[in-house]
Amino acid sequence: xxxxxxxxxxxxxxxxxxxxxxANAEVHLIKDNISLTAATVLADLTAxxxxxxxxAAKTVTAWIGTYEDPAGGASIRSGELDFTYVPxxxxxxxxxxxxxxxxxxxxxxxxxxxxxxxxxxxxxxxTLFPLTVVLNYGRAA
Numbered sequence: 001x002x003x004x005x006x007x008x009x010x011x012x013x014x015x016x017x018x019x020x021x022x023a024n025a026e027v028h029l030i031k032d033n034i035s036l037t038a039a040t041v042l043a044d045l046t047a048x049x050x051x052x053x054x055x056a057a058k059t060v061t062a063w064i065g066t067y068e069d070p071a072g073g074a075s076i077r078s079g080e081l082d083f084t085y086v087p088x089x090x091x092x093x094x095x096x097x098x099x100x101x102x103x104x105x106x107x108x109x110x111x112x113x114x115x116x117x118x119x120x121x122x123x124x125x126x127t128l129f130p131l132t133v134v135l136n137y138g139r140a141a
Contacts, residue, residue, distance in 0.1 A: 011074035011138025015066040018135060019076045024106040027081055027133055028057045029122075031096040034115065042110040045102050052096040052123050054086025060103075060133075073138030078131075085127040095123025103133060 006014065029050035034040075049057075058081040065076035085095075100115035112135065122129045 005140065006073065006138030008068060008074070008138070012066050012068070014137040015074040015076050015135070018137065019063045019066060022063055022076075022103070022105060022111065022135075023061065025060050025063075025103050025111065026057045026106070027060060027078060027131070028102050028104070029055070029083060029096075029098050029129075029131075030100040030102065030113075030115070031098060033099050033119075036100075036113050036115060040110075040113060042102075042104065042108065045110070045113060050083075050096045050098060050122070052085055052093045053088040053091060054084055055096070055122075058083065063135075069134075069136055069139065071136070072140050073136050075134050075136045077135070078133040081131045081133070083122060083129040083131060085123050087124070093123075095121060095126070097121055098129060101131060101133065103135075 030048055031050040032048040060078045063076040064079050066074050069075040097119035099119045102113035103111045120129055
């Protein structure tokens with residue numbers, strides 16, 4: 001196969017389909033380093049889910065978009081999700097280093113996982129971690 005391309009109309013349609021399918025999806029944070037592979041399963045991620053004081057996964061009721069992404073293809077985005085440290089009394093888990101995130105459907109199906117180049121501390125001294133998830137379809141490699 002010499003060429004393979006999603007034309008913009010196809011990329012837009014795929015993003016629309018995913019946007020509908022991911023209504024009420026949840027975004028979770030990862031607190032340990034992990035090498036993601038095609039064999040990664042939800043249990044691998046839930047075992048290392050963040051647990052700092054006040055942590056809770058965030059629900060994306062409706063994704064924003066579909067829009068033609070300046071980098072190519074079509075994208076949808078979660079909007080800003082604010083993960084906040086709220087100290088318990090007495091403190092239980094003061095801090096986590098956040099290595100990445102995953103998105104699962106409302107029915108609990110793992111859709112995507114990602115890691116960051118550098119972990120982000122959340123906890124005492126770093127009380128807010130804002131995250132926007134962007135999912136792209138059709139960007140040329």
